[in-house]
Structure formats: structure tokens, C-alpha cells
Amino acid sequence: MKRRQFAAQSAAAFAVAAAAPLVFAQQDRTVRILVGFPPGGSADVVARVLAEKMRVSLGQNVIIDNKPGAAGRLALGELRRAAPDGTTLVFSPSGAMVIHPWLYSNLGYDPAKDFTPIALGSTFDFAVTAGPGAPAGDLKTVLAWMKANPAKANYATSGAGTVPHFAGQLIAQAAGVPMTHVAYRGGAPAAQDLIGGQVPLMVDTASETIEHHRAGKVRILAVTGEQRSRALPDVPTLKESGINVTADAFFGLYGPPGMSPEVVARIDKAVADALRMPDVQEKIYSLGLVPAHAGPAELAATQAAHLKRWEMPIKNSGFKAES
Numbered sequence: 001m002k003r004r005q006f007a008a009q010s011a012a013a014f015a016v017a018a019a020a021p022l023v024f025a026q027q028d029r030t031v032r033i034l035v036g037f038p039p040g041g042s043a044d045v046v047a048r049v050l051a052e053k054m055r056v057s058l059g060q061n062v063i064i065d066n067k068p069g070a071a072g073r074l075a076l077g078e079l080r081r082a083a084p085d086g087t088t089l090v091f092s093p094s095g096a097m098v099i100h101p102w103l104y105s106n107l108g109y110d111p112a113k114d115f116t117p118i119a120l121g122s123t124f125d126f127a128v129t130a131g132p133g134a135p136a137g138d139l140k141t142v143l144a145w146m147k148a149n150p151a152k153a154n155y156a157t158s159g160a161g162t163v164p165h166f167a168g169q170l171i172a173q174a175a176g177v178p179m180t181h182v183a184y185r186g187g188a189p190a191a192q193d194l195i196g197g198q199v200p201l202m203v204d205t206a207s208e209t210i211e212h213h214r215a216g217k218v219r220i221l222a223v224t225g226e227q228r229s230r231a232l233p234d235v236p237t238l239k240e241s242g243i244n245v246t247a248d249a250f251f252g253l254y255g256p257p258g259m260s261p262e263v264v265a266r267i268d269k270a271v272a273d274a275l276r277m278p279d280v281q282e283k284i285y286s287l288g289l290v291p292a293h294a295g296p297a298e299l300a301a302t303q304a305a306h307l308k309r310w311e312m313p314i315k316n317s318g319f320k321a322e323s
Helices: 002-028 042-058 070-080 139-148 163-175 187-195 210-214 261-275 278-286 296-315
Strands: 031-035 062-066 088-093 116-125 127-130 154-157 180-183 201-204 219-223 248-255 290-294
Touching (some): 031 042, 042 088, 042 278, 139 219, 154 163, 163 201, 261 290, 278 290
Parallel strands (some): 154 201
Antiparallel strands (some): 088 248, 116 248, 127 219
């Protein structure tokens, strides 16, 4: 009996010891959060704010690694090939998960199967911003000018196949203005060309242009949410501006396929802890975003709902993506 008890206790102890590395072995290793856009954009800024707090909660170094290209697909491709030990993650805007599957026949990943949802990081809508290349006036005035000057009717976004790209298409359709999309490799370079007058209009997260708006360099004419932004209470929604369009999105933290529930829970808790901090909340709000945490199951459900929501608008847009 003692031998059987000893054997059982030894087996249990071995199981605990074997499982422990799933949660703790990576604690002495650096966590790398990939961001598929250049530094200075909204995804990069929010990821850095969270990483700073996650270092304390996880007890290990957390760095941001910018991998811009293909509207976030390059970073997701690298994540898909990473080891599922919690040391390589991606902080991604929802477009790569809910827009790209309707665009690309050879996407290279299945957003529902090839990644591990970990945590929702924030939600947001978008700002429609006019630069010095556009005339003075409200959104209707600028759209009327674009309709009368089709060669100048261009709008910038952080990339082709992003949610802002198709939000701009919906605005163009609702206003009856044939606007031409100009894709950049991120929101920061798009904003610089907006300020420089190379493009008259930009549709992207408010964080890309909000400080320039406050400095008087550009004018945020409308936001795309159902309600006005807490950071921009004087800016009307599209609906208030006579354009019956709404568009929103989210940032999510994802890991490679096959991550253990213990590691996922540990990282999710670090994100939740960070998002409860008043300074983190205030920083995210100041960017025109909304701090909002949800766990893995809720992130997956949110992703599925947005995927379904964008199916028909994209199919009806006539946009032809590469295979």
C-alpha cells in the first residue's frame, strides 16, 4: 500500500512539475509583441502603453517589435510560425482578422484557427480628417468640393484592406462621391502627407491626427461611431453630418496556435491589470480610443461578429484584391 501511495504521489508530483514550465519557464525570457505597423501609429502606441505595465505583472521584459507591411499580415505570418510558449505575441487591429479573409483568396492564414486569442485591448471608431489640401468648412463642404474636383478626391488610410479603407468606401458611396483610396504603410506616414497637403482627406483612428487637430494643423470633421468621442466632444458623428455610415474596430492580443490555457490566462491577466490602471485608461482615452478588456472567449466572439458584419459591405464594394 505504501509503495502504491508513494508511486501515486510521485506521479502527481511529476505531473505538477511537468506542467509548471508551461506557465513559468518563459518568465525569464523576453516577451516580444509584434506590431504590423510602423512606430507612432495607434496600434504601436497602445501596445507600448500596455507593454510597460505588463512587464511588472508578468515579471519579465516585454518589448515591441514593429513588423510593418501588408496591413499587418507580415506580423501575423511571423506569429503563426512562432513557438506557442507565450514569448511571441501580436497586437493587431481587427482588420487583419475580419476584413482580409473577405479580400484575399490566398491569405496565408485562417484567423479563426491559426492564432490563439488572448485579450481584447481596446475598441475604437475612426476620424475623418481634412488637411490643408482640402477647403475650409464642414464634412459636407469638403465632400462637395471632392465631387466637383474628382482628380483631387483622394483619401489616405494606414493600408489597403484595413477597416478605415472600407469605412472610406462606405462614406464615398453614401455621399455619392467617387473617392480614390491612397494606402500607406501605417497611420503615421499617412498623417504626414495629410499635413503636407499631398492628400486632402484621411480616414483612420483618431490617434493618428488628434494632436495635429489640437494644434490646428488639420481638422477632424467627423467620427464614425454611433456616439461622439470622449476625446473629441465637439466633433459630430457621420450620422450627425448627414452621412448614414458607422464603423468601428478593436485591437486584440493574439498568440501562436497551440498555446496552453495556463499561459494564455497569465498573459490575459496582465492585460486586464494594465487596462484597469487609471493612467493607462486616460492615455488610451486621450487617443480617441476606448480602453476595453475581454478575455480569450470574448475576443474570439467579437472577432466572429465583426467578420460577419463586414462580409456584405466588402463584397458590395467591388474592391479587387490580389490573390
